[in-house]
Amino acid sequence: xxxxxxxxxxxxxxxxxxxxxxxxxxxxxxxxxxxxxxxxxxxxxxxxxxxxxxxxxxxxxxxxxxxxxxxxxxxxxxxxxxxxxxxxxxxxxxxxxxxxxxxxxxxxxxxxxxxxxxxxxxxxxxxxxxxxxxxxxxxxxxxxxxxxxxxxxxxxxxxxxxxxxxxxxxxxxxxxxxxxxxxxxxxxxxxxxxxxxxxxxxxxxxxxxxxxxxxxxxxxxxxxxxxxxxxxxxxxxxxxxxxxxxxxxxxxxxxxxxxxxxxxxxxxxxxxxxxxxxxxxxxxxxxxxxxxxxxxxxxxxxxxxxxxxxxxxxxxxxxxxxxxxxxxxxxxxxxxxxxxxxxxxxxxxxxxxxxxxxxxxxxxxxxxxxxxxxxxxxxxxxxxxxxxxxxxxxxxxxxxxxxxxxxxxxxxxxxxxxxxxxxxxxxxx
Ligand code: EPZ
Numbered sequence: 001x002x003x004x005x006x007x008x009x010x011x012x013x014x015x016x017x018x019x020x021x022x023x024x025x026x027x028x029x030x031x032x033x034x035x036x037x038x039x040x041x042x043x044x045x046x047x048x049x050x051x052x053x054x055x056x057x058x059x060x061x062x063x064x065x066x067x068x069x070x071x072x073x074x075x076x077x078x079x080x081x082x083x084x085x086x087x088x089x090x091x092x093x094x095x096x097x098x099x100x101x102x103x104x105x106x107x108x109x110x111x112x113x114x115x116x117x118x119x120x121x122x123x124x125x126x127x128x129x130x131x132x133x134x135x136x137x138x139x140x141x142x143x144x145x146x147x148x149x150x151x152x153x154x155x156x157x158x159x160x161x162x163x164x165x166x167x168x169x170x171x172x173x174x175x176x177x178x179x180x181x182x183x184x185x186x187x188x189x190x191x192x193x194x195x196x197x198x199x200x201x202x203x204x205x206x207x208x209x210x211x212x213x214x215x216x217x218x219x220x221x222x223x224x225x226x227x228x229x230x231x232x233x234x235x236x237x238x239x240x241x242x243x244x245x246x247x248x249x250x251x252x253x254x255x256x257x258x259x260x261x262x263x264x265x266x267x268x269x270x271x272x273x274x275x276x277x278x279x280x281x282x283x284x285x286x287x288x289x290x291x292x293x294x295x296x297x298x299x300x301x302x303x304x305x306x307x308x309x310x311x312x313x314x315x316x317x318x319x320x321x322x323x324x325x326x327x328x329x330x331x332x333x334x335x336x337x338x339x340x341x342x343x344x345x346x347x348x349x350x351x352x353x354x355x356x357x358x359x360x361x362x363x364x365x366x367x368x369x370x371x372x373x374x375x376x377x378x379x380x381x382x383x384x385x386x387x388x389x390x391x392x393x394x395x396x397x398x399x400x401x402x403x404x405x406x407x408x409x410x411x412x413x414x415x416x417x418x419x420x421x422x423x424x425x426x427x428x429x
Contacts, residue, residue, distance in 0.1 A: 002403040004414060006391035007423040008373060011258035014420035018246045018265040018290070019045040019411045020078045020239035023316075024201040026103045027178045028208050028239060029053050032062055032083035033110035034182060035212060037234030043078030044239055048407045049101060054081075056097045056104045060111065061089035078239065088115050095121035095152060105133055106175060108156060109182035112145055117157045122149070131339070135173050139180040142167045143187050164189030164228050169196065172309040177202050177224070184226040185214040193224040199310040200269055204240045211235035243269035244316045244382075245410060250274065250293045251320040252389050252417065254282045255327065259294040260420060267291050272313050276321065279303045280328065302330035302367060307338050319345040319386035326354035327393060328367035335362045345383035348376040352390050352398065370395060377401035381409040388413065392422055399427075 020043035029050070032039040044050060044066075054064045067080040091111045098104050098121040111118035122133065133154070137147050140156055144163040148155045164187045167180050177197040182205075184191035196202065198220055206219030212235045215227035246265040253260040254277050267274060267286040274284050277293070280303045285292045302325060307315040315338040325332040326349055336342050346356045346363060351374045355366040373396035378384040384405040391398030400406070403426065406413055414424045 001401070001429050003427045003429055004388060004400040004403050004406065005425050005427055006373070006388065006394075006398045006400070008371070008392055008394040008396070008398065010256065010392070010421045010423050012253045012256045012260050012392075012417065012420040012422060013258045015261045015263050016249045016416050016420060017263045018241045021045070021201060021204070021242035021244070022047055022049055022409050023174075023244070024204040025050055025239050026053055027106060027201065027205045028237060029057060029083060030106050030110060031182060031205060031208060031212070032057065033060060033085050033088065033107060034114060034185065035232040035234060036084075036086050038082055038084045039212070039234055040080065040082050040236045042080045042236070042238040044081045045242065045411045046079060047409060047411055048404065049409065052101050053104060056093065056101070056107070057083065057085075059090055059097065060093070060107065061085055061087050091115050091118045093118070093120040098123055102131065103175070105136070106179055106182070108136070108154065109140065109179040112140060112156050112158060113162055113183050113186050116159045116161065119153050119155050121153050133175075135169055135171065135176040136179045139167045139169075139176055140183055143183050143191065162187035164191040164226070166192045166194070168194040172197050174199050174202065178205055181205060181209060181216065181219070181224065181226065184228060185209050185216070186230070186232060187228040189228055191226040191228065193226070194222070196222050196224045197309060198222055200240060200243065208235060208237040211237055241265040241269065244314060246270055246291070247273040247314065247317045248320050248385055248389070248410070249416070250277055250282075250291070251317065251324050252392060253293045254280060254295055254300065255324050255389050256392050256422075257295045258421070259292065259296070261290050261292050263290040265290050272311055273317050273321070276303050276305050276313060280324065300324060300328040300367070302328040302332040304333045306335035309338070315339055315342060316382050318342065319382045320389055322346075322356070322363060322365060323349060323386040323389040325365040326356070326368060326371065326390060328365070330367055332365045332367070333362050334365060337361065344379050345386045348378055348383070348387055349390055351376055352394050354390070372396060373398040375399045375401065378405060381405045385410060385413070388424075392417070
């Protein structure tokens with residue numbers, strides 16, 4: 001298994017191109033099941049999760065192809081993929097596939113909408129908490145589906161088609177909102193989603209669905225209205241930039257010092273994390289190429305954060321911010337409100353010399369003057385990258401094991417950081 005080896009101490013300077021967002025790409029790819037015509041997605045990131053989902057969709061009958069390299073394209077350019085589900089050949093998503101990637105459960109919505117039935121394995125345990133799917137099933141039920149749990153599978157049926165309805169989520173759920181959107185797009189009549197997730201990836205999915213002929217209004221706010229249409233067509237859509245990748249590199253330069261341009265991302269996507277970094281002493285300047293992040297000379301100030309649904313501080317940047325706070329002057333409190341048990345990085349950061357105490361859903365981080373390199377590993381991708389950030393300033397060598405977690409969500413991480421001066425290599429194993 002590959003490892004990432006880092007020698008800490010180098011500042012980061014240069015340009016980091018930001019890839020297409022993993023968490024937008026996945027629901028967009030799944031939306032291809034809604035039509036028998038071609039969906040073309042540009043700026044698709046090169047990630048293990050994208051490849052895995054392509055295999056899963058292939059099982060349902062989606063033909064998937066990636067364009068070859070074009071004139072003027074660089075390694076950093078996103079890929080263009082064509083997805084076409086001319087015929088759905090299988091409405092079952094088996095355990096072996098769904099258990100590898102939670103988001104693949106979301107195929108339940110387009111399969112049900114198009115075929116009147118679906119049988120999708122419940123995703124099961126997950127490293128960052130229980131992560132149930134009750135709200136996703138509730139949304140489908142509100143649109144007229146019957147639901148049965150049988151042998152570890154959710155069996156959903158709507159033989160006469162889905163019917164628009166009112167879905168009010170008791171809790172903000174990104175996956176629930178994606179599922180509700182995809183199911184309602186071709187339901188008879190209109191659907192109202194209340195307390196919808198406002199994440200930019202939801203708005204991106206709605207945007208693509210509208211290009212396919214859907215009638216969705218209000219995505220990006222907490223109330224979404226969908227007027228069902230009889231059928232959806234093919235479309236061309238460009239995947240929005242990855243705000244979590246951008247926030248991760250912003251946090252990395254805050255940690256090492258230096259000056260980085262995050263190319264291709266707008267400040268609006270990462271407003272709250274940038275505010276937290278600014279409070280910590282980082283200088284931020286937006287321009288038409290992206291966002292510049294710099295920290296020169298000054299130390300890192302301790303800042304408290306609590307995760308919240310968008311536009312709040314993202315849970316997917318919590319581990320990275322905690323890594324930064326391990327070197328801050330003073331004590332910071334980091335509260336995780338979205339997922340219980342998303343603190344696996346705490347023990348590993350401690351191996352590098354961090355002082356962190358857990359009190360329920362809050363980590364109390366006492367900043368230290370130095371971290372020291374060590375072998376570490378983590379069980380999810382954001383936790384893994386927090387260890388990379390810590391390794392960038394740790395004295396000596398840090399080896400991050402189980403790199404496949406990083407490959408699920410970060411495109412060419414070691415190349416992007418290496419090009420900006422980090423001493424980081426991948427050791428094949
Ligand atoms: C999405 O997961 C993201 N995944 C996650 O990113 C992200 O952390 C999360 O949203 C929150 O922003 C993708 O987009 C592929 P939720 P999702 O439904 O949709 C509870 C990463 O590292 N809940 O918004 O699964 C749930 O337990 C990943 O890229 C229910 O109770 O998250 C959680 O507490 C990790 N019942 C909260 O809602 C349900 O039926 C929010 O989860 C569904 C969710």
